[in-house]
Amino acid sequence: MRSAPFLIALFATVAYGRPGWADGPPVVPSAADARMPVVMLGTMTPAGDVPSPTPLHRPLAGGPGSERNVAERALELDATLRDAVQDLGFTLSIADSAPPPGGMRDEDLIARAAHSGAGAPDDAGTWVVSPRIEAAGGGRYVLRLVAVAPRGHELRVRVETVPADSVNVRGLVMLRDLLSSNAATRATVERDREQAAKGTSEGIMSPLRSQGRAVLAVNSGLFGAFAAFSLQRSSSAGSNADDPRVLYPLLALGTGMGVGGALLVADEWDVTTGDAWYLAAGGWWGAASAFLLAAGAQVQPFEDRYAIGVGGGLVGVSLATFALTRGQMDDGDAMLTHSGGALGLLLGGATDLLFQGKTTADVTPYAGMGYGTALGVLAAGALATRVSTSPSRVLLIDLGLGGGALLGAAAASPLIFQNVTEAHTRGWLSATLAGSVLGGVGAFWLTRDGDRRPAAWLPGAPTAGIIGASPTPAGSTPIYGVGWYGKL
Numbered sequence: 218m219r220s221a222p223f224l225i226a227l228f229a230t231v232a233y234g235r236p237g238w239a240d241g242p243p244v245v246p247s248a249a250d251a252r253m254p255v256v257m258l259g260t261m262t263p264a265g266d267v268p269s270p271t272p273l274h275r276p277l278a279g280g281p282g283s284e285r286n287v288a289e290r291a292l293e294l295d296a297t298l299r300d301a302v303q304d305l306g307f308t309l310s311i312a313d314s315a316p317p318p319g320g321m322r323d324e325d326l327i328a329r330a331a332h333s334g335a336g337a338p339d340d341a342g343t344w345v346v347s348p349r350i351e352a353a354g355g356g357r358y359v360l361r362l363v364a365v366a367p368r369g370h371e372l373r374v375r376v377e378t379v380p381a382d383s384v385n386v387r388g389l390v391m392l393r394d395l396l397s398s399n400a401a402t403r404a405t406v407e408r409d410r411e412q413a414a415k416g417t418s419e420g421i422m423s424p425l426r427s428q429g430r431a432v433l434a435v436n437s438g439l440f441g442a443f444a445a446f447s448l449q450r451s452s453s454a455g456s457n458a459d460d461p462r463v464l465y466p467l468l469a470l471g472t473g474m475g476v477g478g479a480l481l482v483a484d485e486w487d488v489t490t491g492d493a494w495y496l497a498a499g500g501w502w503g504a505a506s507a508f509l510l511a512a513g514a515q516v517q518p519f520e521d522r523y524a525i526g527v528g529g530g531l532v533g534v535s536l537a538t539f540a541l542t543r544g545q546m547d548d549g550d551a552m553l554t555h556s557g558g559a560l561g562l563l564l565g566g567a568t569d570l571l572f573q574g575k576t577t578a579d580v581t582p583y584a585g586m587g588y589g590t591a592l593g594v595l596a597a598g599a600l601a602t603r604v605s606t607s608p609s610r611v612l613l614i615d616l617g618l619g620g621g622a623l624l625g626a627a628a629a630s631p632l633i634f635q636n637v638t639e640a641h642t643r644g645w646l647s648a649t650l651a652g653s654v655l656g657g658v659g660a661f662w663l664t665r666d667g668d669r670r671p672a673a674w675l676p677g678a679p680t681a682g683i684i685g686a687s688p689t690p691a692g693s694t695p696i697y698g699v700g701w702y703g704k705l
Contacts, residue, residue: 254308254333255344255396257299258316260291264351264359264376273321276350287352290384294348297385298392302346305393310343321347323372330365342367344396348388356381360388364395427483429493434479436497440530441475442468443504447523487545494551495601496537498594502558503533506590513584533594540602550601552608556615557597558590563622564650565589571646574639614660621656625649 262276262284276288302309310333317329326345333343349361357378364373375391445467482488507529511522540546569585570576629648632641 254310255302255346256310256329257295257302258321258345258347260294260348260350261321262287262291262349262351264349264361273349284352286381287350287358290358290381291348291350293385294350294388298346298348298388301389301392302396305396307344307396317345326363326365326372327370331368333367342369346392346395350384353378358384360384360391362388362391362395427486427488429488429490430480430483432490432493433483433488433496434476436493436500437475437479438472439475440500440504441471441473441478443471443530444475444527445471447527450520451524489545489547491546491548491551492541494548495541495546495554495598496534498551498554498558499533499535499537499598500530501533502555502590502594503536504530505558505562506587506594507532509583509587509590511587513582513587536595537598540598543602546601547605548608549606549611552611553601553604553606554594554598556611557600558594560615560618561589561591561593561596562586563589564653565592567646567650571643571650574642576633576642576646610664613664614657617660617663618653618657621659622649622653624656625652628652 259275261273263271263273265273276284276291278285278288299309317325326347329343330345331342332340344367345365347363349359349363351359351361353359357380359376359378361374361376365371366373373395375395377387377391379387446464448471449464449467504526508522508526510529511525516522516525565588566582566586568589569582570580573580573582626645626649629645632645632648
C-alpha cells in the first residue's frame with residue numbers, strides 16, 4: 218500500500234523537521250522538479266563516510282558479520298525510498314535500479330543524470346539518487362544519500378548516523394530535502410545564519426581572544442574598590458573615617474586601577490571565562506577567609522580587619538595565578554573552586570558550633586568559618602587542576618549537599634525544640650553534617666562519569682544545565698534548569 222510510506226513521510230516531516238516555523242515551512246519539491254524522472258539506484262555499502270578497504274557493493278544477506286543486518290536494512294530502505302519518490306510526486310524509473318555503466322564513480326552518476334533514456338533530442342535529464350548504508354556499531358548505522366539533479370554537474374550529499382529503527386524514517390527526510398531545487402540555497406542561508414549567530418561569541422574563523430575579559434575586569438574593579446575602601450578605613454581616624462571627600466576619590470582610583478590592570482592582563486594573555494572566574498574565586502574567597510579569621514581573633518581596631526581581608530585576597534589571587542601557569546581552567550573548574558569556598562564556609566561554621574555546643578544568636582563561629590573557607594577553596598582549587606568536570610555536575614552535587622543537610626536537620630529537629638542542652642545541640646548539628654555528607658556522596662555517585670546510563674534500580678538519573686531550547690526571532694534561546702532523564 219502506497220499510503221503507508223506517505224504517512225511515514227508525513228510523520229518524518231513533523232518529527233524530524235526543524236523546530237519551530239521561524240526557519241520557514243518544510244521543503245517540498247517544486248512543480249518543475251516533480252515532472253522529472255528519478256533513477257533510484259539500489260542501496261550500496263559501505264557508506265563511504267570513512268576510508269574503507271571494502272569496495273562499494275550491494276550488501277549480501279549471507280555475508281560475513283554485520284553485513285547480514287546491513288542487507289536487511291538496505292532492502293527495507295530500497296522499498297521505502299521508491300514508494301516515497303512516487304508519493305512526493307516524482308516519476309520513478311523502475312528499470313534503472315542497477316548501477317550505471319562504468320560503475321558507481323561520481324562522474325558515472327553525473328553522466329547518468331545527463332539523459333533520461335527516452336532518446337528525445339531535448340532530453341532534460343533525470344534525477345539520480347544513490348543510497349549508501351554502513352553499520353556504525355551499537356545498533357546505529359551511517360546513512361548517506363547521494364543525489365544528482367537533472368543534467369547537473371555537482372553531487373548533493375546528506376550523511377547522518379541514526380539508530381536502526383530510524384533508518385527508513387530518516388532516509389525519507391533526507392530524500393525529501395535532496396529532491397528540491399532550493400535545498401542548496403537553504404543550506405547556504407542556514408550556514409550564513411549560524412555563522413552570524415556565532416559572531417557574538419566567536420570570531421569569523423576562530424574564537425575571540427580573552428573571552429573572559431569582561432568577567433576579569435568587573436571582578437578586578439570591585440576588588441580594587443574594596444582595597445581602596447579598606448585603605449581609607451584603616452588609615453583614617455575620628456571624623457575623617459567617613460569623610461566622602463576622601464572615600465569617593467579613593468573608590469574611583471581603586472576601581473580604575475583594577476579595571477585597567479585586568480585589561481592589560483587580558484591583552485597580554487589569553488584569559489578564558491573559566492580563568493577569570495577561577496581568579497575571582499581565589500581573590501574573593503581568600504579575602505573572606507582572612508576577614509573571618511581576623512574577626513575570630515578579635516583583631517582591634519576593627520578597621521584593620523579590612524586590610525587583613527585585602528591581604529588574604531591578594532594571597533588567593535597569587536595562588537590562583539600560579540595554578541593558571543600550569544594550564545587553563547574551564548567553567549567547571551571555576552565552579553568547583555567557588556563551590557569549595559562556599560561549602561568550606563558552611564561546614565567550617567557548623568563544625569565550630571559543634572565543638573562549642575551552642576547555636577544561639579549571640580554566637581557567631583567566625584574562626585570556624587574562616588578556617589573552613591580557606592581549606593575549602595584551597596582544596597577545591599587544587600582539585601580543579603587535576604580533574605575535569607562540568608558546571609552542571611558541580612551544581613547537582615551542591616544540591617545534594619544542601620538537600621541532605623536540610624533532611625538531616627529536619628530529622629533531628631526535635632532535639633532543639635525544647636530542653637535545649639549542649640548534647641542535644643551537638644546531636645542536631647551532627648545529624649545536619651551527616652545528612653550533608655550523605656547527600657553529597659549520593660549526588661556524586663548519581664552524576665558519576667561513564668556511559669550516562671541510569672542505574673539499574675533507578676528509573677533515571679538527575680541532570681542540570683541546559684534542559685531545552687526556545688525558538689525566538691533572534692535564534693534559539695537555551696532553557697536552564699534541573700531535570701530528570703530516563704523512563705519514569
